[in-house]
Amino acid sequence: MKIINCPLNGPRNSSEFVHGGELREMPDPNNCTDREWAEYVFYSDNQIGVITEWWLHAPSGYWFIAERHTGSDEILRTYDPSEIFTKRVEFSAKAESSQSEEITA
Known part of the structure; x- marks a missing residue:
């Protein structure tokens, strides 16, 4: 059984968690192109090494950050996003209303 240390709830069975993807710098949603936004949302580097990721403890709805080695799948550190x-x-x-106008047009 794999155990993940949730910063809020302590050590829990890995079946209680959902992977949320790699933590990356978000482009400015009001000034980026559709391609830049799609690359941010859908693509990752997918390299072997330590990466920083979002994780969700599903029973509590708590999102946190974990540093995980993609080769060994070892979670090295977990912490609250406020860090x-x-x-x-x-x-x-304005950006939201202009997008909805484009969709309906």
Whole structure:
């Protein structure tokens, strides 16, 4: 049985977790191209080594960050996102309304 240390709930069975993808710098959603946004959402480097990833503890709904070696699948460290994120990303209402207008047009 594989155990993952959740920063909020402590050591738990890996079946309680959902992988959320690699942590990467997000392009500005209001000024990036569709291609840049698609690359951010759908593609990863997929290299062997230590990567930083999002993980979800599904029973509690808690998202956290883990550093994992992709070759051995060993989780080296887990921590709360507040350690690296200090502010929320706000999406402008103007960008959202213009996108919905393009879809309906």
